[in-house]
Amino acid sequence: MDKLPIKMKASGLNAWFSGKQALKEINMEIYANKVTAVIGPSGCGKSTFVRNLNRLHETIPEAAVAGQVFLDGEDIFRPRYDLVALRRRVGMVFQKPTPFPTMSIYDNAAAGIKIAGRVDRGILDQTVETALKQAALWSEVKDILDKPGIGLSGGQQQRLCIARTLAVKPEVILLDEPCSALDPISTGKIEELIQELKNDYTIVIVTHNMQQAARVADFTGFFLLGELIEFGVTGKIFTAPIDKRTEDYVTGRFG
Amino acid sequence: MANDTQKLIREIKEGCFLTAVFLSAVIAVLPLIAVLGYVFVKGIGAFDWAFFTRLPAPVGDPGGGMANAIVGTFILVGLACLVGLPIGIFGGIWLAQYGSGKRGFFIRYSADVLSSLPSIVIGIFAYVLIVATMKRFSAIAGGFALGIIMIPVVTRTTEEMVKMVPRTLYEAGLALGLPEWKVSLWIVFRTAWNGIFTGVILAVARIMGETAPLIFTAFNTMYWNLRIDQPMASMTVQIYNYAISPFDEWQAKAWAGSLTLVFIILLVTLVVRKFSKRVYYG
Numbered sequence: 001m002d003k004l005p006i007k008m009k010a011s012g013l014n015a016w017f018s019g020k021q022a023l024k025e026i027n028m029e030i031y032a033n034k035v036t037a038v039i040g041p042s043g044c045g046k047s048t049f050v051r052n053l054n055r056l057h058e059t060i061p062e063a064a065v066a067g068q069v070f071l072d073g074e075d076i077f078r079p080r081y082d083l084v085a086l087r088r089r090v091g092m093v094f095q096k097p098t099p100f101p102t103m104s105i106y107d108n109a110a111a112g113i114k115i116a117g118r119v120d121r122g123i124l125d126q127t128v129e130t131a132l133k134q135a136a137l138w139s140e141v142k143d144i145l146d147k148p149g150i151g152l153s154g155g156q157q158q159r160l161c162i163a164r165t166l167a168v169k170p171e172v173i174l175l176d177e178p179c180s181a182l183d184p185i186s187t188g189k190i191e192e193l194i195q196e197l198k199n200d201y202t203i204v205i206v207t208h209n210m211q212q213a214a215r216v217a218d219f220t221g222f223f224l225l226g227e228l229i230e231f232g233v234t235g236k237i238f239t240a241p242i243d244k245r246t247e248d249y250v251t252g253r254f255g
Numbered sequence: 256m257a258n259d260t261q262k263l264i265r266e267i268k269e270g271c272f273l274t275a276v277f278l279s280a281v282i283a284v285l286p287l288i289a290v291l292g293y294v295f296v297k298g299i300g301a302f303d304w305a306f307f308t309r310l311p312a313p314v315g316d317p318g319g320g321m322a323n324a325i326v327g328t329f330i331l332v333g334l335a336c337l338v339g340l341p342i343g344i345f346g347g348i349w350l351a352q353y354g355s356g357k358r359g360f361f362i363r364y365s366a367d368v369l370s371s372l373p374s375i376v377i378g379i380f381a382y383v384l385i386v387a388t389m390k391r392f393s394a395i396a397g398g399f400a401l402g403i404i405m406i407p408v409v410t411r412t413t414e415e416m417v418k419m420v421p422r423t424l425y426e427a428g429l430a431l432g433l434p435e436w437k438v439s440l441w442i443v444f445r446t447a448w449n450g451i452f453t454g455v456i457l458a459v460a461r462i463m464g465e466t467a468p469l470i471f472t473a474f475n476t477m478y479w480n481l482r483i484d485q486p487m488a489s490m491t492v493q494i495y496n497y498a499i500s501p502f503d504e505w506q507a508k509a510w511a512g513s514l515t516l517v518f519i520i521l522l523v524t525l526v527v528r529k530f531s532k533r534v535y536y537g
Contacts, residue, residue: 056426061355088432098427102445112431115441161427168431 006070007032007172007202008053008090013067015048015057022048024226026067030172030219035194035203037217037234039210041249044223046206047095050174053204054090055083071172088112091170095177097157099149099164105141108149108160112168127167135163136193155186162193173197175205179212191216210250214238222246291517298514301507306515311477311493314502321512323479324493327394328463328516330481331473331489334398335462339405340455346406347413347451348444354414363414370407377403378468386472394480394487397473401462408461412454416447456527460520466491490516 008030015023038046051057109128132138137159179187221231230246312319381400428438474486497509
């Protein structure tokens with residue numbers, strides 16, 4: 001575990017929301033090209049944690065944060081750190097599918113590049129096609145690229161949002177409960193997708209579904225009341241946890 | 256048996272209530288129908304092609320039209336949009352995204368006060384500010400007054416529509432590594448645009464019917480004028496002048512003018528209905 005390359009690292013990370021502490025002194029490492037799951041009961045701070053990895057948490061007016069998060073060894077909370085560059089490197093997919101309602105499927109997938117600046121149409125076409133293929137959506141939408149993104153089913157919308165994130169070519173992908181609004185078949189597709197994506201990306205997935213964490217994640221961190229209780233190899237967290245609270249949670253005794 | 260009586264009483268109560276509600280609804284639309292009907296009956300007689308193509312004729316001369324006033328109204332509305340839309344839309348965006356504090360409260364409150372000010376007061380303001388300075392009535396002053404009237408309407412509509420865009424879309428835009436201003440413009444504002452457009456057109460329909468703020472700003476003219484630093488005719492002021500005149504043919508023209516104005520405003524409103532598609536949030 002120590003020999004694995006570290007992509008991101010939280011060090012003494014604290015976060016508040018409306019004066020209430022949501023994260024307490026989090027120290028956690030995220031390994032490159034691995035899937036890291038963040039589990040825990042509702043309100044335990046798992047979403048707040050990943051929302052600090054791309055500094056989205058602090059965009060809410062009542063939010064505050066202290067501590068450090070490193071990306072490739074560089075502190076992203078350093079003053080005047082380029083947030084636009086950070087978020088291009090650390091992409092995010094949200095709980096509810098969020099296709100842009102005024103845009104076609106094509107424009108949704110292209111949004112990150114197209115709105116950022118002028119791009120050659122050929123390159124754009126290529127990027128959109130690659131991203132949609134990576135998100136396992138291409139075959140379903142290749143003939144309806146000019147139709148609105150919100151016309152797709154929930155599962156397709158979520159894969160469109162994944163494609164949109166991939167099109168920007170990030171290094172890390174944060175998935176904040178990406179399947180909680182989806183049916184089991186769509187969930188299965190997204191989980192398959194995560195397995196394929198980890199070859200090229202570092203993935204952090206927040207989930208309240210422990211089976212999902214066990215299925216897709218290499219490493220798992222268990223959060224409770226804003227604290228990281230235990231972190232380790234997924235198999236160990238689920239079969240031989242060290243902390244009593246972790247054991248209680250993964251065996252379904254609370255949460 | 257007792258149950259049947261209770262049921263009957265309940266049904267009678269319900270019948271009375273429904274009748275009262277229905278009658279209120281009928282009474283509410285009755286004035287509208289009466290006004291439209293009356294304007295139509297009185298106005299249709301004075302209509303001819305010349306009404307739309309000719310200048311007003313002097314008293315005693317038959318014929319003549321309101322062509323200059325129809326064009327004037329559109330120019331004045333255009334000038335008003337130049338003043339009202341940028342300020343209103345940008346102000347609304349600011350209120351929606353950054354206006355949660357004291358400053359936002361103050362601006363929002365001011366906009367509400369401004370929208371309830373009598374329009375003649377805004378006309379006097381434009382008179383003092385522009386007409387008195389330029390030492391003549393002008394379309395600029397008229398457009399300015401109408402623009403001021405538009406501002407609070409457009410600001411509040413824009414604010415409401417931008418606020419209706421879910422925050423998740425804003426966050427999704429930021430998460431793609433887009434600069435904040437681009438997210439505001441290309442994602443949030445664009446999503447809100449259909450609703451804002453509806454608000455804009457309704458504001459236009461409202462200022463089209465304004466008379467008071469134009470009487471001592473754009474004033475009026477019986478001749479063609481396309482220069483915005485000169486007095487300009489408008490349908491409302493022309494209708495007003497015709498209506499208070501003692502001449503039968505002028506009064507008939509006032510009715511025809513009213514009908515034209517009502518028709519244009521109705522058309523604008525209908526076009527809005529047709530084009531204001533709802534945007535669904537997933």
